[in-house]
Amino acid sequence: MKFSVTVTLKEDVLDPQGKVVQNTLQNLGMDNLKSIRQGKYFEIELNDNDQIKAEKKVNDMCKKLLANLIIEDYKITKI
């Protein structure tokens, strides 16, 4: 069973990398660009067949290591 996890900075945390990427794209003429937030992407494969159990494990992984909950949010999607 495979999941994707995206980790992004919380809305009120400054994302300087995203800001620089945004400025650069605007310099390239992408003038309708409203905002960019940069994050991290993980693909996680588990041996479980039970989706609820597997998702709980991935959730645990996010909380324990993949995301720092003080500054980051995460989103799990089955793929």
Place this chain on the structure above:
Amino acid sequence: MNSSVIVFPGSNCDRDIAVALEKLQFKNKMVWHKETKLPKSDLIVIPGGFSYGDYLRSGAIAGKSLIVNEVIKAANNGCLVLGICNGFQILTETGLLKGVLLRNKNLKFINKDVNIKVINNDTKFSNKYKKDQVLKINIAHNEGNYFTNFNHLKELNNENLIAFKYCNKNGDTNKEANPNGSLENIAGIFNTKKNILGMMPHPERMVDNLISNTDGINLFSSLLK
């Protein structure tokens, strides 16, 4: 006094801190991160560097390593713990210190000697300094922008848990003297029991006039008292 310096793959200030500790007659041992037992220690130091190449987040992987469980146990039993630079980042990732170190506001790696002010000199780590004393200490980091939630910031101020603040040479902690965007110019903090200190500046680089100055020595000699 017995000290232990924890070494991770990618630590690069471990030998500097060992030299500083030995200069002050600490009986120091280096402890590899895969160890599951700590030698008898009055002080544990988590040194600077780029543990695990800063993979995932600075300090995130090191914060979950085997020896860190022992460091957490020792810290909870009152052992003195000092985290410098990457060591500070690791301490926040373990939860021993609250808050987080974000990317520097200007997105640049900063390596320079800056002024910091001693905010609380009534601790085991800082009793040889004077209150409000201005020190010149080297910083060298990419993620030193300290951030924490409103309630914790209040606690830091009310309980006098801020160790050092970035300042100019007159001791003013203004915006211009803030190199990395840290909340309230914070350069180092204590935990509630004040047995754990995390700081971004490198006192171990300031123990010899031959290469820099000696502004860092009092941090180590404070511990010997």
